[in-house]
Amino acid sequence: MKRLRLYFLAPSALILAALFLIPLLIVAVYSLESRGAYGGVTPPFTAESYIRIFDPLYLKILWRSFWVAGVSTLVCLILGFPLALFISRAGARRGLYLQLVMLPFWTSFLIRTYAWMFLLRDTGLINTALLATGLLRDPLPLLYNDFAVILGLVYGFLPFMVLPLYTNLEKLDPALLEAAADLGARPLTALARVTLPLCRPGILAGSILVFIPCLGAYLTPDLMGGGKSIMIGTLVQNQFTTARDWPFGAALSLFLMALTLGLLYLASKRSSGEDLL
Amino acid sequence: MATDPILELRNVTKAFPSHKAVDDVSLALQRGELHALLGPSGCGKTTCLRMVAGFETPDAGQILLNGDNIAPLKPYERNVSTVFQSYALFPHLNVFDNVAFGLRQRGEKEVARKVNEALELVQLQAKADRKPAQMSGGEKQRAALARSLVLTPDLLLLDEPLSALDPNLRQQVRGELKALQRRVGITFLMVTHDQEEALSMADRITLLNRGRVEQVGTPQEIYLQPANRFTAGFLGAVNWLDEIGVRPESTRLSHEAPGDGARTHRGRVTDSTFLGDCYHVVAEIADGRQIMARVPRSQNGYHPGDQVHVWWQPADELHLPR
Amino acid sequence: MRLLSLYAVAAYAFLHLPLLVLTVFSFNQSRFTQWEGFSLRWYTQALADSALREATVNSLLIGGAATLLATALGTLCAYGLWKKKAPRLTGMLYLSLMTPEIVTGVALLAFYQWLFHFLNLHLGMITVILAHVSFCLAYVVIVVMARLRTMDATLEEAALDLGANEFEAFYLVTLPQLLPAIVSAALLAFTISFDDFVITSMVAGVDSETLPMVMYATARRGVSPVLNAVSTIIVVGLGLLILISERLQTKT
Numbered sequence: 007m008k009r010l011r012l013y014f015l016a017p018s019a020l021i022l023a024a025l026f027l028i029p030l031l032i033v034a035v036y037s038l039e040s041r042g043a044y045g046g047v048t049p050p051f052t053a054e055s056y057i058r059i060f061d062p063l064y065l066k067i068l069w070r071s072f073w074v075a076g077v078s079t080l081v082c083l084i085l086g087f088p089l090a091l092f093i094s095r096a097g098a099r100r101g102l103y104l105q106l107v108m109l110p111f112w113t114s115f116l117i118r119t120y121a122w123m124f125l126l127r128d129t130g131l132i133n134t135a136l137l138a139t140g141l142l143r144d145p146l147p148l149l150y151n152d153f154a155v156i157l158g159l160v161y162g163f164l165p166f167m168v169l170p171l172y173t174n175l176e177k178l179d180p181a182l183l184e185a186a187a188d189l190g191a192r193p194l195t196a197l198a199r200v201t202l203p204l205c206r207p208g209i210l211a212g213s214i215l216v217f218i219p220c221l222g223a224y225l226t227p228d229l230m231g232g233g234k235s236i237m238i239g240t241l242v243q244n245q246f247t248t249a250r251d252w253p254f255g256a257a258l259s260l261f262l263m264a265l266t267l268g269l270l271y272l273a274s275k276r277s278s279g280e281d282l283l
Numbered sequence: 284m285a286t287d288p289i290l291e292l293r294n295v296t297k298a299f300p301s302h303k304a305v306d307d308v309s310l311a312l313q314r315g316e317l318h319a320l321l322g323p324s325g326c327g328k329t330t331c332l333r334m335v336a337g338f339e340t341p342d343a344g345q346i347l348l349n350g351d352n353i354a355p356l357k358p359y360e361r362n363v364s365t366v367f368q369s370y371a372l373f374p375h376l377n378v379f380d381n382v383a384f385g386l387r388q389r390g391e392k393e394v395a396r397k398v399n400e401a402l403e404l405v406q407l408q409a410k411a412d413r414k415p416a417q418m419s420g421g422e423k424q425r426a427a428l429a430r431s432l433v434l435t436p437d438l439l440l441l442d443e444p445l446s447a448l449d450p451n452l453r454q455q456v457r458g459e460l461k462a463l464q465r466r467v468g469i470t471f472l473m474v475t476h477d478q479e480e481a482l483s484m485a486d487r488i489t490l491l492n493r494g495r496v497e498q499v500g501t502p503q504e505i506y507l508q509p510a511n512r513f514t515a516g517f518l519g520a521v522n523w524l525d526e527i528g529v530r531p532e533s534t535r536l537s538h539e540a541p542g543d544g545a546r547t548h549r550g551r552v553t554d555s556t557f558l559g560d561c562y563h564v565v566a567e568i569a570d571g572r573q574i575m576a577r578v579p580r581s582q583n584g585y586h587p588g589d590q591v592h593v594w595w596q597p598a599d600e601l602h603l604p605r
Numbered sequence: 606m607r608l609l610s611l612y613a614v615a616a617y618a619f620l621h622l623p624l625l626v627l628t629v630f631s632f633n634q635s636r637f638t639q640w641e642g643f644s645l646r647w648y649t650q651a652l653a654d655s656a657l658r659e660a661t662v663n664s665l666l667i668g669g670a671a672t673l674l675a676t677a678l679g680t681l682c683a684y685g686l687w688k689k690k691a692p693r694l695t696g697m698l699y700l701s702l703m704t705p706e707i708v709t710g711v712a713l714l715a716f717y718q719w720l721f722h723f724l725n726l727h728l729g730m731i732t733v734i735l736a737h738v739s740f741c742l743a744y745v746v747i748v749v750m751a752r753l754r755t756m757d758a759t760l761e762e763a764a765l766d767l768g769a770n771e772f773e774a775f776y777l778v779t780l781p782q783l784l785p786a787i788v789s790a791a792l793l794a795f796t797i798s799f800d801d802f803v804i805t806s807m808v809a810g811v812d813s814e815t816l817p818m819v820m821y822a823t824a825r826r827g828v829s830p831v832l833n834a835v836s837t838i839i840v841v842g843l844g845l846l847i848l849i850s851e852r853l854q855t856k857t
Contacts, residue, residue, distance in 0.1 A: 013681075014684055015691060021742060022701060029709075088612050103613075110620050112796060112844070114802075115800060117839060124623075134639065161623070243707060262705055
């Protein structure tokens with residue numbers, strides 16, 4: 007039996023080791039090297055790339071990434087919780103409503119981002135409609151700024167927030183809300199004093215599932231932020247294309263990775279979550 | 284007035300899409316009594332309880348608490364408190380905060396004093412800072428009781444209070460619950476499907492079947508003077524010989540003929556089971572009918588095949604038509 | 606609850622309207638955001654575009670190959686993990702899920718470049734396929750594992766009791782029951798692979814442009830109704846695949 011199991015696990019372990027772990031190791035090595043003349047890396051080894059991360063210019067980008075990811079997560083939470091609540095109370099139609107939330111998620115992220123570009127740009131649908139009704143004289147700058155990036159991220163990751171929240175809500179004993187009412191609490195009070203505190207695991211899980219991808223997002227800030235909304239993700243990508251600074255890009259990547267791991271670690275400490283795997 | 288019923292259900296009906304759960308039920312609870320709503324599953328007793336608590340609304344009829352119709356009121360507007368079958372203690376709060384919940388809802392002062400009094404009443408002071416997950420079934424029940432009683436409701440509703448407890452704990456808790464009710468003097472309305480529970484704890488019992496009231500009365504009245512065959516059969520075993528019923532504990536067996544005045548049949552023992560405190564003996568009489576008898580251990584001399592006299596006193600007979 | 610329902614309607618509108626708008630305007634006669642009549646011109650233009658066609662073929666090839674490999678390996682992996690835990694492998698799977706795509710892309714690029722010092726290869730279809738396999742693996746494992754968890758473990762024991770060896774027990778008893786989940790996992794892997802942009806763009810060669818890459822380049826330049834048309838086709842196509850997958854899942 008052990009041998010069979012070994013055969014079954016080995017290929018996957020190999021793939022992950024070769025195409026995931028080793029690449030990360032190589033990135034680590036690269037991060038300590040110096041910039042090559044035409045891109046790539048050369049010796050000597052130096053920690054210069056890491057030091058550069060703490061340059062105020064880059065710290066600002068880091069800070070902005072945290073800020074954008076944080077706001078996006080918060081908005082997802084505020085928008086997602088009532089939706090999850092609605093689905094959990096929908097009785098027999100719960101599965102359907104949940105699927106409706108997940109449906110956009112299964113379409114390409116690129117397409118979804120593009121859809122918002124179509125709506126938000128100066129000659130996009132929203133501005134065209136507003137101009138036509140005469141409410142505005144000039145188009146609103148809805149695209150190519152932080153607002154657009156946050157909107158794009160929220161749109162993309164809302165299902166990631168709704169799903170854990172819904173799972174949490176579904177597991178709550180309905181008798182608890184009846185008991186709260188029985189003890190004198192009106193529905194809103196019961197929501198605040200009983201439902202919400204008991205949703206902490208779901209809120210945590212959802213927040214992690216949204217914050218981490220938002221932090222390392224590339225596509226959304228790139229397409230919807232224009233040049234004005236640079237985040238870590240776009241910065242990293244830049245190093246491997248126009249800036250041709252591989253060591254710096256590598257260092258940034260590892261830094262982002264470290265942030266991700268750190269957040270996951272903190273989250274796992276505070277939750278006794280179920281395992282997906 | 285003190286002799287007014289504290290709770291009245293008048294012609295209450297409640298129907299669900301699948302069936303009529305409560306069909307024109309009327310009952311009246313006396314102040315300070317422990318009243319049991321008894322019946323088989325599906326008889327409507329839980330629905331009645333939930334209507335009194337406010338979690339269901341009756342389709343017809345009135346629910347009067349101290350003379351006021353509370354049917355249109357929400358659960359949080361009624362001075363009625365419920366102890367749920369699963370206790371429904373808030374898992375994120377400890378015992379103290381659970382018990383304090385209702386008081387804080389009302390904005391009462393002196394929360395700590397009242398909570399501690401309630402905890403003392405159910406003897407849970409030592410566990411005040413525990414969370415429900417760290418408590419046993421019995422402790423959780425007491426916490427739920429404290430949480431409801433601290434609000435001094437007009438009426439306390441209990442949904443199958445003993446069903447979630449270990450069987451060997453139930454006997455003890457029955458007594459404690461009864462004693463508690465006597466102490467606080469609050470009217471208790473208890474739902475149960477266990478007739479032994481109802482008989483041992485209640486001052487009066489309402490027996491429900493398929494949404495209708497079969498009988499209301501004290502345990503003795505219901506057990507000894509059942510109004511119909513269903514009631515007789517639900518509260519205990521009965522031997523039926525056409526319109527006459529006799530309970531096994533009133534059925535006697537003997538080798539010799541009994542004295543005058545007893546109703547006798549000749550029979551042959553077909554089965555004898557040792558139950559620990561007595562024997563359960565089945566005897567077949569003339570027309571093939573089986574009669575069950577409870578025979579004290581001292582009279583252990585009945586074996587399958589024995590010829591016996593099966594007899595009882597006429598006074599122990601129940602005369603009920605089919 | 607009624608307030609909640611109203612909110613839900615708004616939320617669902619928020620989620621679905623952008624895509625609906627995109628689709629509607631893919632049938633717009635004009636290229637501007639004023640409706641000027643129904644037309645299929647953008648669709649014909651899309652289908653005639655050779656770059657798009659080539660990219661689509663690439664995407665389908667990559668998706669197919671990556672899906673096959675990832676599903677096969679992932680299913681075996683899930684089964685192995687179900688039999689007995691392997692915390693380090695599980696850890697790697699989790700990590701591959703949560704790592705930001707940009708980091709994975711960078712790492713793979715660095716890895717390939719390093720590799721190409723020794724092997725005379727270059728970025729192309731193979732590099733993309735392998736990359737896709739590595740990041741689809743975890744998703745397959747999750748889906749198959751979820752199904753395994755609901756299965757009766759004693760069935761395999763019964764098979765062993767009746768004379769089958771371990772592999773036969775897996776092949777004859779467990780695998781047939783897993784088929785719907787495997788198909789779902791495959792569809793999921795295909796969708797993820799087909800839609801991927803970030804990682805693919807970093808490890809694709811000149812001759813292995815995928816559809817998302819072409820779409821991205823177009824989107825970067827601005828809005829184009831052809832893109833609307835392509836998007837609609839993709840959404841409908843993948844949407845159908847997803848619905849099929851859901852049906853299969855509920856059947857088990």
